[in-house]
Amino acid sequence: MNCAEFQDDLPQWLEGDRKVESEAHLRTCPACHELIADFDFIRRAAGQLQESAEPSPRVWNSIAIALRQEGLIRDGERESATVTVFPRPRGRWLNWLAPIAALGLIAFSLWTYQNGSPESAGQSALPPKVQTASMSLEDRQLLDMISARMPSLRQTYESDLQDVNAYIQDAEQSVHSNPNDEEAQESLMQAYEQRAMLYEMALNRSLP
Amino acid sequence: MKQHSKRAAKLVLVVVIAGAVYGAAQTRKEFRYTVSPKSTVYVANQYGPISAKSAPGNQVVVTVVLRSDKVEVEQSQRGNRVEIRSHLLTGADVDSGQADYEITLPSDANVTLQSSTGPLHVEKLNGDVTLEGATAEVDVRDLSGGHVHIKTLNGPVTLTNVRDGHVEITSVSGDVVLNGVEGPLVQVNSTSGKIHYDGNFGFGGQYSLTSHTGDIEALAPPYASIDVTARSVRGQVENDFPLEPKHSSFVAKAGSAFAGTVGKAASSVKLLSFSGKIHLKKR
Numbered sequence: 137m138n139c140a141e142f143q144d145d146l147p148q149w150l151e152g153d154r155k156v157e158s159e160a161h162l163r164t165c166p167a168c169h170e171l172i173a174d175f176d177f178i179r180r181a182a183g184q185l186q187e188s189a190e191p192s193p194r195v196w197n198s199i200a201i202a203l204r205q206e207g208l209i210r211d212g213e214r215e216s217a218t219v220t221v222f223p224r225p226r227g228r229w230l231n232w233l234a235p236i237a238a239l240g241l242i243a244f245s246l247w248t249y250q251n252g253s254p255e256s257a258g259q260s261a262l263p264p265k266v267q268t269a270s271m272s273l274e275d276r277q278l279l280d281m282i283s284a285r286m287p288s289l290r291q292t293y294e295s296d297l298q299d300v301n302a303y304i305q306d307a308e309q310s311v312h313s314n315p316n317d318e319e320a321q322e323s324l325m326q327a328y329e330q331r332a333m334l335y336e337m338a339l340n341r342s343l344p
Numbered sequence: 345m346k347q348h349s350k351r352a353a354k355l356v357l358v359v360v361i362a363g364a365v366y367g368a369a370q371t372r373k374e375f376r377y378t379v380s381p382k383s384t385v386y387v388a389n390q391y392g393p394i395s396a397k398s399a400p401g402n403q404v405v406v407t408v409v410l411r412s413d414k415v416e417v418e419q420s421q422r423g424n425r426v427e428i429r430s431h432l433l434t435g436a437d438v439d440s441g442q443a444d445y446e447i448t449l450p451s452d453a454n455v456t457l458q459s460s461t462g463p464l465h466v467e468k469l470n471g472d473v474t475l476e477g478a479t480a481e482v483d484v485r486d487l488s489g490g491h492v493h494i495k496t497l498n499g500p501v502t503l504t505n506v507r508d509g510h511v512e513i514t515s516v517s518g519d520v521v522l523n524g525v526e527g528p529l530v531q532v533n534s535t536s537g538k539i540h541y542d543g544n545f546g547f548g549g550q551y552s553l554t555s556h557t558g559d560i561e562a563l564a565p566p567y568a569s570i571d572v573t574a575r576s577v578r579g580q581v582e583n584d585f586p587l588e589p590k591h592s593s594f595v596a597k598a599g600s601a602f603a604g605t606v607g608k609a610a611s612s613v614k615l616l617s618f619s620g621k622i623h624l625k626k627r
Contacts, residue, residue, distance in 0.1 A: 139431065140418070288438055289460065289478055289497075296497050296516040299535045303556035306618045310577060319575060319594070319616055326533045326554045333495050333514050337478060340458070 137161040142168050271298065278338055293338060300334060303327040371410040375428070377421045379404055381452055382471065384425040388458040390415075390432055392442040395465040398451035405448045412440040454490070462499060482518075500537075519558075534558050538620075542627070545570050545611040552614045559620045562613070563627045569607035574615040576600055576622050581615075584626040 137145075137157040142165070145158050149172075162169055271279075275297055283290045307324035314320050385404055387394055392411070399405070404426050408417055414436035418429045430443045438461065449455070454471040457464050462480020466473050472491040475482050477499050484492065485504040492509045494501055498517040509527040513520055517536045526546035532539050534555040541562040545551055547569060553560050559579075564570065566585075573594050574581050580599060587604025594603045615622045 138418075286460065292479060292498050296535070299556070300516060303535050303618070306556065306577070310618075316593075319573070319614070322552075322614075323554060323616055323618070327535075327556065329514060329533060330516055330535050334497065334516060337476065337495065337497065340476075 139165060139168055143171075271301070275301075278335065282338055293334070296334060297331075300327065300330045303330060369412050371413070373408050373410070373417060375406045375408075375417075375419050377404045377406075377426045378402055379421075379426065379450065379453070380424050381450070382424070382454065383450065383452075384454045384456070385428075385447065385449055386426070386456045387428045387445055387447065389428075389430045389443050389445055390441055390459070391438050391461050392430075392444050392459060393463050393465070394445040394447070394457045394459050396447040396449060396455050396457060396469070397466070398453075398468040398470075399448035400450075402450055403448075404450070404453065407446045409444040411442040411444075412436075414440040415443050417443070498537075544568050545613055547610045549611045551611060553616070554614075555617045555620045557619045558617065560615050560617055560622045561625065562615060562623070563625045565627045567607065569610040570613045571605045571609035571611070572613040572615070572624060573603045574601065574622050574624060576617040576620060578619040579617055579621045581622040581624075583624045585624060 137160070139161075142149075142158055142161045145155065148155075149158055162172060279290060279294055279297070282293050304324070304327040307320070307327040310317070310320040311324050379402055381402075383404065385396070387396075387406070406419070406426075406428055408428075410416065414433045416431050416433065418431050420427050428445070430441070432441045442461075447455075449469075451468060451470050453469065454473075455466060455469065456474040456476075457466070458476045459480050460478045462477045463483065464475045464477055464480050465483045466475065466487070467485045469487050470489045472493075473484065473487060474491075474493045475484070476495045478497045480496060480499040482494055482496060482499055482501040483504075484494070484502070484506065487505075487509060488507040490509060492503070492506060492511045492513075494503075494513045494515070496515045496518045499515065500518045500520070501513055501515055502521045502523070503511065503513075503525050504523045506522075506525045507527065509525070509530075511522075511525060511527055511530045511532075513532045513534075515532075515534050515537050518534070519538045520532050520534060520540070522530070522532070522539075522541045522543065524543050525541070526543060526549060528549050530549060531552045532541075532554065533552075536557045537555070538558045539553045539555055539560045541551075541553060541560075543563075544565050545568050551570075553562065564585075568585075571590065572583075572585075572587070573592070574583065575594075575597075577600070581602055583602050585604075585606050587602065587606060588609075590603060590605050590609075592603055594601070596602050596604075615624065
Protein backbone atom coordinates (compact mmCIF):
# COMPACT_ATOMS: atom_id res chain seq x y z
CA MET A 137 0.00 0.00 0.00
CA ASN A 138 1.30 3.46 -0.86
CA CYS A 139 0.47 6.86 0.65
CA ALA A 140 -2.33 7.61 -1.83
CA GLU A 141 -4.03 4.29 -1.14
CA PHE A 142 -3.65 4.82 2.57
CA GLN A 143 -5.26 8.26 2.32
CA ASP A 144 -8.10 6.81 0.23
CA ASP A 145 -8.68 4.42 3.07
CA LEU A 146 -8.38 7.15 5.70
CA PRO A 147 -12.13 7.65 6.38
CA GLN A 148 -12.51 3.96 7.20
CA TRP A 149 -9.37 4.09 9.29
CA LEU A 150 -10.66 7.02 11.30
CA GLU A 151 -13.91 5.19 11.93
CA GLY A 152 -12.01 2.27 13.38
CA ASP A 153 -12.13 -0.02 10.35
CA ARG A 154 -8.39 -0.66 10.13
CA LYS A 155 -6.96 -2.94 7.50
CA VAL A 156 -3.79 -4.92 8.06
CA GLU A 157 -2.23 -3.31 4.95
CA SER A 158 -2.98 0.15 6.32
CA GLU A 159 -1.38 -0.68 9.64
CA ALA A 160 1.66 -2.07 7.86
CA HIS A 161 1.96 1.07 5.76
CA LEU A 162 1.63 3.27 8.81
CA ARG A 163 4.52 1.47 10.50
CA THR A 164 6.84 2.20 7.58
CA CYS A 165 5.69 5.65 6.43
CA PRO A 166 6.65 8.56 8.69
CA ALA A 167 4.51 11.03 6.71
CA CYS A 168 1.29 9.05 7.13
CA HIS A 169 2.19 8.30 10.72
CA GLU A 170 2.53 12.03 11.34
CA LEU A 171 -0.80 12.66 9.62
CA ILE A 172 -2.55 10.20 11.89
CA ALA A 173 -0.81 11.71 14.91
CA ASP A 174 -2.12 15.12 13.84
CA PHE A 175 -5.64 13.74 13.52
CA ASP A 176 -5.44 12.20 16.97
CA PHE A 177 -4.17 15.44 18.45
CA ILE A 178 -6.87 17.51 16.78
CA ARG A 179 -9.57 15.03 17.71
CA ARG A 180 -8.53 15.19 21.36
CA ALA A 181 -8.30 18.98 21.31
CA ALA A 182 -11.64 19.32 19.56
CA GLY A 183 -13.26 17.10 22.14
CA GLN A 184 -12.41 19.69 24.77
CA LEU A 185 -13.75 22.50 22.64
CA GLN A 186 -17.12 21.16 21.65
CA GLU A 187 -19.03 23.00 24.33
CA SER A 188 -17.49 26.36 23.54
CA ALA A 189 -17.70 25.94 19.78
CA GLU A 190 -21.15 27.39 19.35
CA PRO A 191 -21.36 29.06 15.94
CA SER A 192 -22.28 32.67 15.55
CA PRO A 193 -25.98 33.16 14.66
CA ARG A 194 -24.70 35.06 11.64
CA VAL A 195 -23.09 31.94 10.22
CA TRP A 196 -26.30 29.96 10.52
CA ASN A 197 -28.28 32.89 9.21
CA SER A 198 -26.08 33.21 6.14
CA ILE A 199 -26.15 29.50 5.44
CA ALA A 200 -29.91 29.42 5.89
CA ILE A 201 -30.34 32.25 3.41
CA ALA A 202 -28.06 30.57 0.90
CA LEU A 203 -29.92 27.27 1.29
CA ARG A 204 -33.21 29.09 0.81
CA GLN A 205 -31.86 30.61 -2.37
CA GLU A 206 -30.88 27.18 -3.60
CA GLY A 207 -34.40 25.97 -2.84
CA LEU A 208 -33.13 23.42 -0.37
CA ILE A 209 -35.28 24.84 2.38
CA ARG A 210 -38.52 26.79 2.06
CA ASP A 211 -38.76 30.49 2.71
CA GLY A 212 -39.85 31.21 6.25
CA GLU A 213 -39.15 27.71 7.43
CA ARG A 214 -36.59 28.87 9.97
CA GLU A 215 -37.27 32.57 9.84
CA SER A 216 -38.09 32.81 13.51
CA ALA A 217 -35.12 30.72 14.52
CA THR A 218 -32.48 32.90 12.90
CA VAL A 219 -31.15 36.25 13.93
CA THR A 220 -31.45 38.74 11.11
CA VAL A 221 -28.12 40.48 11.01
CA PHE A 222 -28.25 41.32 7.32
CA PRO A 223 -31.29 42.62 5.49
CA ARG A 224 -33.27 40.24 3.33
CA PRO A 225 -31.25 39.55 0.17
CA ARG A 226 -32.13 41.80 -2.66
CA GLY A 227 -30.46 42.49 -5.97
CA ARG A 228 -26.70 42.25 -5.68
CA TRP A 229 -26.92 40.80 -2.18
CA LEU A 230 -27.71 37.55 -3.86
CA ASN A 231 -24.27 37.52 -5.45
CA TRP A 232 -22.31 37.55 -2.25
CA LEU A 233 -24.31 35.44 0.10
CA ALA A 234 -22.96 32.26 -1.41
CA PRO A 235 -19.33 33.11 -0.57
CA ILE A 236 -20.34 33.86 3.00
CA ALA A 237 -22.11 30.55 3.16
CA ALA A 238 -18.94 29.06 1.70
CA LEU A 239 -16.99 30.59 4.55
CA GLY A 240 -19.32 28.89 6.96
CA LEU A 241 -18.76 25.64 5.13
CA ILE A 242 -15.01 26.11 5.30
CA ALA A 243 -15.31 26.65 9.03
CA PHE A 244 -17.32 23.47 9.10
CA SER A 245 -14.59 21.72 7.08
CA LEU A 246 -12.03 22.79 9.66
CA TRP A 247 -14.21 21.37 12.35
CA THR A 248 -14.63 18.16 10.37
CA TYR A 249 -10.88 17.96 9.87
CA GLN A 250 -10.41 18.39 13.58
CA ASN A 251 -12.88 15.67 14.44
CA GLY A 252 -11.86 13.09 11.88
CA SER A 253 -15.30 12.54 10.40
CA PRO A 254 -18.74 14.08 10.79
CA GLU A 255 -20.20 10.79 11.85
CA SER A 256 -17.86 10.47 14.79
CA ALA A 257 -18.66 13.93 16.04
CA GLY A 258 -22.00 13.17 17.59
CA GLN A 259 -24.97 15.44 18.02
CA SER A 260 -23.47 17.87 20.48
CA ALA A 261 -20.56 18.98 18.30
CA LEU A 262 -21.07 22.14 16.31
CA PRO A 263 -18.94 24.05 13.80
CA PRO A 264 -16.54 26.55 15.31
CA LYS A 265 -17.48 30.14 15.82
CA VAL A 266 -16.65 32.56 13.06
CA GLN A 267 -15.36 35.62 14.84
CA THR A 268 -13.65 38.65 13.50
CA ALA A 269 -11.27 41.36 14.57
CA SER A 270 -9.43 39.35 17.19
CA MET A 271 -7.75 35.98 17.13
CA SER A 272 -10.59 33.58 17.65
CA LEU A 273 -10.46 30.03 18.90
CA GLU A 274 -10.41 28.50 15.45
CA ASP A 275 -7.75 30.96 14.35
CA ARG A 276 -5.54 29.81 17.20
CA GLN A 277 -6.23 26.19 16.34
CA LEU A 278 -5.30 26.85 12.76
CA LEU A 279 -2.07 28.54 13.81
CA ASP A 280 -1.23 25.64 16.10
CA MET A 281 -1.72 23.27 13.22
CA ILE A 282 0.51 25.42 11.02
CA SER A 283 3.17 25.52 13.73
CA ALA A 284 3.16 21.75 13.78
CA ARG A 285 3.17 21.18 10.04
CA MET A 286 5.01 24.16 8.60
CA PRO A 287 6.59 26.26 11.36
CA SER A 288 8.37 28.53 8.91
CA LEU A 289 5.00 29.86 7.72
CA ARG A 290 3.44 30.42 11.13
CA GLN A 291 4.39 34.10 11.31
CA THR A 292 3.07 34.80 7.81
CA TYR A 293 -0.26 33.16 8.55
CA GLU A 294 -0.61 34.87 11.91
CA SER A 295 0.12 38.31 10.55
CA ASP A 296 -2.14 37.81 7.54
CA LEU A 297 -4.94 36.42 9.67
CA GLN A 298 -4.86 39.48 11.89
CA ASP A 299 -4.92 41.76 8.86
CA VAL A 300 -7.83 39.86 7.33
CA ASN A 301 -9.79 39.97 10.57
CA ALA A 302 -9.29 43.73 10.70
CA TYR A 303 -10.50 43.89 7.10
CA ILE A 304 -13.65 41.97 7.99
CA GLN A 305 -14.29 44.18 10.99
CA ASP A 306 -13.99 47.35 8.92
CA ALA A 307 -16.13 45.92 6.14
CA GLU A 308 -18.82 44.79 8.59
CA GLN A 309 -18.94 48.21 10.19
CA SER A 310 -19.23 49.76 6.78
CA VAL A 311 -22.16 47.51 5.84
CA HIS A 312 -23.89 48.15 9.14
CA SER A 313 -23.52 51.90 8.65
CA ASN A 314 -24.75 51.74 5.06
CA PRO A 315 -26.77 48.57 4.57
CA ASN A 316 -27.78 49.47 1.02
CA ASP A 317 -24.31 50.42 -0.16
CA GLU A 318 -23.31 47.97 -2.89
CA GLU A 319 -19.62 48.78 -2.63
CA ALA A 320 -19.63 48.18 1.11
CA GLN A 321 -21.29 44.84 0.51
CA GLU A 322 -18.74 43.98 -2.13
CA SER A 323 -15.87 44.85 0.22
CA LEU A 324 -17.33 42.62 2.91
CA MET A 325 -17.59 39.79 0.43
CA GLN A 326 -13.96 40.31 -0.57
CA ALA A 327 -12.86 40.35 3.06
CA TYR A 328 -14.62 37.07 3.73
CA GLU A 329 -13.08 35.61 0.61
CA GLN A 330 -9.64 36.52 1.92
CA ARG A 331 -10.29 34.69 5.14
CA ALA A 332 -11.77 31.72 3.32
CA MET A 333 -8.71 31.55 1.08
CA LEU A 334 -6.36 31.69 4.03
CA TYR A 335 -8.11 28.80 5.72
CA GLU A 336 -8.39 26.85 2.49
CA MET A 337 -4.68 27.27 1.82
CA ALA A 338 -3.72 26.23 5.33
CA LEU A 339 -5.93 23.14 5.21
CA ASN A 340 -4.95 22.08 1.73
CA ARG A 341 -3.15 18.82 2.29
CA SER A 342 -1.20 19.12 -0.94
CA LEU A 343 0.72 21.96 0.62
CA PRO A 344 2.95 21.20 3.61
CA MET B 345 53.85 33.87 -2.35
CA LYS B 346 54.23 30.13 -2.37
CA GLN B 347 52.08 29.88 0.77
CA HIS B 348 49.36 31.93 -0.92
CA SER B 349 49.33 29.53 -3.86
CA LYS B 350 49.00 26.57 -1.53
CA ARG B 351 46.10 28.19 0.28
CA ALA B 352 44.40 29.01 -2.98
CA ALA B 353 44.86 25.43 -4.17
CA LYS B 354 43.37 24.10 -0.93
CA LEU B 355 40.44 26.47 -1.23
CA VAL B 356 39.77 25.35 -4.80
CA LEU B 357 39.95 21.74 -3.68
CA VAL B 358 37.45 22.35 -0.89
CA VAL B 359 35.09 24.11 -3.28
CA VAL B 360 35.38 21.29 -5.82
CA ILE B 361 34.73 18.63 -3.20
CA ALA B 362 31.82 20.58 -1.71
CA GLY B 363 30.38 21.05 -5.19
CA ALA B 364 30.76 17.34 -5.90
CA VAL B 365 29.05 16.39 -2.63
CA TYR B 366 26.28 18.90 -3.25
CA GLY B 367 25.84 17.66 -6.81
CA ALA B 368 25.81 14.06 -5.67
CA ALA B 369 23.00 14.82 -3.21
CA GLN B 370 20.89 16.24 -6.02
CA THR B 371 18.91 14.04 -8.34
CA ARG B 372 17.60 15.03 -11.72
CA LYS B 373 14.60 13.24 -13.15
CA GLU B 374 12.60 13.64 -16.31
CA PHE B 375 9.08 12.43 -17.03
CA ARG B 376 7.38 12.50 -20.42
CA TYR B 377 3.69 12.10 -21.11
CA THR B 378 1.87 12.08 -24.41
CA VAL B 379 -1.41 13.95 -24.11
CA SER B 380 -4.42 14.92 -26.21
CA PRO B 381 -5.62 18.48 -26.74
CA LYS B 382 -6.82 20.35 -23.63
CA SER B 383 -4.91 18.19 -21.21
CA THR B 384 -4.69 18.98 -17.50
CA VAL B 385 -1.41 19.18 -15.65
CA TYR B 386 -1.32 19.40 -11.87
CA VAL B 387 1.88 19.91 -9.92
CA ALA B 388 2.07 20.25 -6.13
CA ASN B 389 5.47 21.02 -4.71
CA GLN B 390 5.95 21.95 -1.09
CA TYR B 391 9.23 23.77 -1.41
CA GLY B 392 10.80 25.12 -4.54
CA PRO B 393 10.12 26.69 -7.90
CA ILE B 394 7.79 25.52 -10.64
CA SER B 395 8.11 26.92 -14.11
CA ALA B 396 5.75 26.01 -16.95
CA LYS B 397 5.77 27.17 -20.54
CA SER B 398 4.39 26.01 -23.83
CA ALA B 399 6.25 23.95 -26.40
CA PRO B 400 5.14 22.56 -29.75
CA GLY B 401 3.87 19.00 -29.92
CA ASN B 402 1.67 16.85 -27.77
CA GLN B 403 4.00 16.07 -24.93
CA VAL B 404 4.22 17.19 -21.37
CA VAL B 405 7.82 17.08 -20.23
CA VAL B 406 8.54 17.48 -16.54
CA THR B 407 12.11 17.93 -15.39
CA VAL B 408 12.69 17.96 -11.67
CA VAL B 409 15.81 18.42 -9.60
CA LEU B 410 15.46 16.98 -6.12
CA ARG B 411 17.76 18.72 -3.68
CA SER B 412 18.18 15.73 -1.38
CA ASP B 413 17.00 12.22 -0.76
CA LYS B 414 14.42 13.59 1.69
CA VAL B 415 12.07 14.44 -1.12
CA GLU B 416 10.72 12.20 -3.85
CA VAL B 417 8.29 12.51 -6.72
CA GLU B 418 4.93 10.80 -7.11
CA GLN B 419 3.67 11.00 -10.65
CA SER B 420 0.81 9.58 -12.62
CA GLN B 421 -1.11 9.98 -15.83
CA ARG B 422 -4.79 9.14 -15.93
CA GLY B 423 -6.31 9.75 -19.31
CA ASN B 424 -5.54 13.30 -20.26
CA ARG B 425 -4.57 14.35 -16.76
CA VAL B 426 -1.01 14.39 -15.51
CA GLU B 427 -0.43 14.70 -11.80
CA ILE B 428 2.92 15.29 -10.11
CA ARG B 429 3.50 15.69 -6.40
CA SER B 430 6.59 16.16 -4.30
CA HIS B 431 6.51 13.84 -1.35
CA LEU B 432 8.49 14.86 1.71
CA LEU B 433 10.14 12.20 3.81
CA THR B 434 10.92 12.39 7.50
CA GLY B 435 13.32 15.14 8.41
CA ALA B 436 12.73 17.16 5.24
CA ASP B 437 12.80 20.89 5.70
CA VAL B 438 12.56 23.93 3.50
CA ASP B 439 16.06 23.27 2.08
CA SER B 440 16.34 19.52 1.93
CA GLY B 441 12.72 19.20 0.83
CA GLN B 442 13.17 21.47 -2.12
CA ALA B 443 12.41 20.29 -5.63
CA ASP B 444 12.86 22.45 -8.72
CA TYR B 445 10.39 21.80 -11.52
CA GLU B 446 10.53 22.84 -15.15
CA ILE B 447 7.64 21.86 -17.34
CA THR B 448 6.99 22.22 -21.03
CA LEU B 449 3.54 21.42 -22.32
CA PRO B 450 1.15 22.09 -25.22
CA SER B 451 -0.13 25.65 -25.21
CA ASP B 452 -3.78 24.57 -24.82
CA ALA B 453 -3.09 22.65 -21.60
CA ASN B 454 -4.81 23.60 -18.36
CA VAL B 455 -2.32 24.00 -15.55
CA THR B 456 -2.58 23.98 -11.78
CA LEU B 457 0.62 24.67 -9.86
CA GLN B 458 1.00 24.78 -6.09
CA SER B 459 4.10 25.61 -4.10
CA SER B 460 4.36 27.15 -0.68
CA THR B 461 7.63 28.91 -1.32
CA GLY B 462 7.70 29.10 -5.09
CA PRO B 463 8.49 30.96 -7.17
CA LEU B 464 5.82 30.08 -9.71
CA HIS B 465 6.33 31.06 -13.32
CA VAL B 466 4.01 30.47 -16.26
CA GLU B 467 4.24 31.76 -19.80
CA LYS B 468 2.77 31.41 -23.27
CA LEU B 469 -0.32 29.34 -22.56
CA ASN B 470 -3.92 29.53 -23.76
CA GLY B 471 -5.53 27.18 -21.28
CA ASP B 472 -6.71 27.80 -17.75
CA VAL B 473 -4.01 28.57 -15.22
CA THR B 474 -4.43 28.15 -11.47
CA LEU B 475 -1.52 29.08 -9.22
CA GLU B 476 -1.39 28.85 -5.48
CA GLY B 477 1.42 29.62 -3.08
CA ALA B 478 1.80 31.00 0.40
CA THR B 479 4.99 33.00 0.16
CA ALA B 480 5.57 32.15 -3.48
CA GLU B 481 6.41 34.90 -5.90
CA VAL B 482 4.17 34.52 -8.94
CA ASP B 483 5.15 35.64 -12.41
CA VAL B 484 2.76 35.10 -15.30
CA ARG B 485 3.24 36.37 -18.82
CA ASP B 486 1.91 36.08 -22.35
CA LEU B 487 -1.34 34.24 -21.70
CA SER B 488 -4.51 34.51 -23.70
CA GLY B 489 -8.02 33.23 -23.59
CA GLY B 490 -8.02 31.20 -20.39
CA HIS B 491 -9.06 31.63 -16.82
CA VAL B 492 -6.23 32.79 -14.60
CA HIS B 493 -6.75 32.18 -10.89
CA ILE B 494 -4.00 33.09 -8.47
CA LYS B 495 -3.89 32.87 -4.69
CA THR B 496 -1.05 33.86 -2.41
CA LEU B 497 -0.60 34.94 1.17
CA ASN B 498 2.32 37.34 1.03
CA GLY B 499 3.79 36.27 -2.27
CA PRO B 500 3.93 39.11 -4.81
CA VAL B 501 2.08 38.59 -8.08
CA THR B 502 3.06 40.00 -11.47
CA LEU B 503 1.00 39.50 -14.61
CA THR B 504 2.30 40.75 -17.94
CA ASN B 505 0.51 40.67 -21.26
CA VAL B 506 -2.56 38.63 -20.39
CA ARG B 507 -5.31 38.95 -23.00
CA ASP B 508 -8.95 37.90 -23.06
CA GLY B 509 -8.62 36.26 -19.70
CA HIS B 510 -10.89 35.80 -16.75
CA VAL B 511 -8.36 36.94 -14.18
CA GLU B 512 -8.98 36.50 -10.48
CA ILE B 513 -6.21 37.25 -8.02
CA THR B 514 -6.48 36.99 -4.27
CA SER B 515 -3.47 37.89 -2.18
CA VAL B 516 -3.53 38.80 1.48
CA SER B 517 -0.37 40.88 1.73
CA GLY B 518 1.51 40.39 -1.52
CA ASP B 519 1.76 43.27 -3.96
CA VAL B 520 -0.03 42.72 -7.26
CA VAL B 521 1.25 44.23 -10.49
CA LEU B 522 -0.73 43.97 -13.72
CA ASN B 523 0.90 45.13 -16.95
CA GLY B 524 -1.11 44.91 -20.13
CA VAL B 525 -3.83 42.77 -18.60
CA GLU B 526 -7.20 42.83 -20.33
CA GLY B 527 -10.23 40.63 -20.35
CA PRO B 528 -13.91 40.27 -19.73
CA LEU B 529 -13.13 39.99 -16.01
CA VAL B 530 -10.13 41.23 -14.09
CA GLN B 531 -10.51 41.06 -10.35
CA VAL B 532 -7.86 41.67 -7.71
CA ASN B 533 -8.61 41.32 -4.05
CA SER B 534 -5.97 42.19 -1.48
CA THR B 535 -5.86 42.96 2.21
CA SER B 536 -2.64 44.87 2.71
CA GLY B 537 -0.77 44.44 -0.56
CA LYS B 538 -0.48 47.24 -3.09
CA ILE B 539 -2.25 46.90 -6.42
CA HIS B 540 -0.78 48.43 -9.54
CA TYR B 541 -2.54 48.29 -12.90
CA ASP B 542 -0.98 49.57 -16.11
CA GLY B 543 -3.09 48.97 -19.21
CA ASN B 544 -5.98 50.32 -21.21
CA PHE B 545 -8.82 48.44 -19.48
CA GLY B 546 -9.77 46.77 -22.76
CA PHE B 547 -13.18 47.17 -24.28
CA GLY B 548 -16.20 45.81 -22.47
CA GLY B 549 -14.52 44.26 -19.46
CA GLN B 550 -15.25 44.38 -15.79
CA TYR B 551 -12.31 45.44 -13.63
CA SER B 552 -12.41 45.35 -9.86
CA LEU B 553 -9.39 46.22 -7.73
CA THR B 554 -10.12 46.01 -4.00
CA SER B 555 -7.94 46.34 -0.93
CA HIS B 556 -8.18 47.00 2.76
CA THR B 557 -5.04 48.98 3.55
CA GLY B 558 -3.04 48.60 0.33
CA ASP B 559 -2.70 51.46 -2.12
CA ILE B 560 -4.29 51.10 -5.54
CA GLU B 561 -2.76 52.76 -8.56
CA ALA B 562 -4.22 52.46 -12.05
CA LEU B 563 -2.55 53.87 -15.14
CA ALA B 564 -4.54 54.18 -18.34
CA PRO B 565 -4.09 56.03 -21.63
CA PRO B 566 -6.12 59.18 -22.36
CA TYR B 567 -8.21 57.23 -24.87
CA ALA B 568 -9.36 54.68 -22.27
CA SER B 569 -13.07 53.90 -22.38
CA ILE B 570 -14.20 53.37 -18.80
CA ASP B 571 -17.04 53.76 -16.36
CA VAL B 572 -15.16 54.26 -13.12
CA THR B 573 -16.11 54.17 -9.46
CA ALA B 574 -13.47 54.77 -6.80
CA ARG B 575 -13.66 55.10 -3.06
CA SER B 576 -11.34 54.92 -0.10
CA VAL B 577 -13.16 55.07 3.22
CA ARG B 578 -10.24 56.51 5.17
CA GLY B 579 -7.65 57.07 2.47
CA GLN B 580 -7.27 59.59 -0.31
CA VAL B 581 -8.42 59.26 -3.88
CA GLU B 582 -6.95 61.09 -6.85
CA ASN B 583 -8.02 61.19 -10.44
CA ASP B 584 -6.21 62.60 -13.47
CA PHE B 585 -9.06 62.04 -15.96
CA PRO B 586 -11.81 64.50 -16.81
CA LEU B 587 -14.88 62.49 -15.87
CA GLU B 588 -18.37 62.82 -17.26
CA PRO B 589 -20.91 62.55 -14.44
CA LYS B 590 -23.13 59.48 -14.44
CA HIS B 591 -26.42 58.50 -12.89
CA SER B 592 -25.67 56.28 -9.95
CA SER B 593 -26.51 55.73 -6.31
CA PHE B 594 -22.80 56.00 -5.60
CA VAL B 595 -22.04 59.09 -3.54
CA ALA B 596 -19.02 61.01 -4.77
CA LYS B 597 -17.05 62.88 -2.13
CA ALA B 598 -14.13 65.13 -2.90
CA GLY B 599 -10.89 63.52 -1.85
CA SER B 600 -12.34 60.17 -0.89
CA ALA B 601 -14.68 59.03 -3.67
CA PHE B 602 -15.32 59.74 -7.32
CA ALA B 603 -17.35 58.27 -10.13
CA GLY B 604 -17.88 59.07 -13.78
CA THR B 605 -17.21 57.99 -17.32
CA VAL B 606 -14.38 58.45 -19.81
CA GLY B 607 -14.97 58.02 -23.54
CA LYS B 608 -17.70 55.52 -24.37
CA ALA B 609 -17.46 53.93 -20.94
CA ALA B 610 -17.07 50.47 -22.41
CA SER B 611 -15.39 48.85 -19.43
CA SER B 612 -16.47 49.02 -15.82
CA VAL B 613 -13.69 49.89 -13.40
CA LYS B 614 -14.15 49.70 -9.65
CA LEU B 615 -11.37 50.77 -7.28
CA LEU B 616 -12.20 50.25 -3.60
CA SER B 617 -10.11 50.52 -0.47
CA PHE B 618 -10.59 51.27 3.21
CA SER B 619 -7.43 53.08 4.12
CA GLY B 620 -5.28 52.68 1.03
CA LYS B 621 -4.64 55.56 -1.32
CA ILE B 622 -6.28 55.29 -4.73
CA HIS B 623 -4.90 57.03 -7.78
CA LEU B 624 -6.29 56.81 -11.30
CA LYS B 625 -3.46 58.14 -13.40
CA LYS B 626 -3.38 59.22 -16.99
CA ARG B 627 -0.44 57.68 -18.82
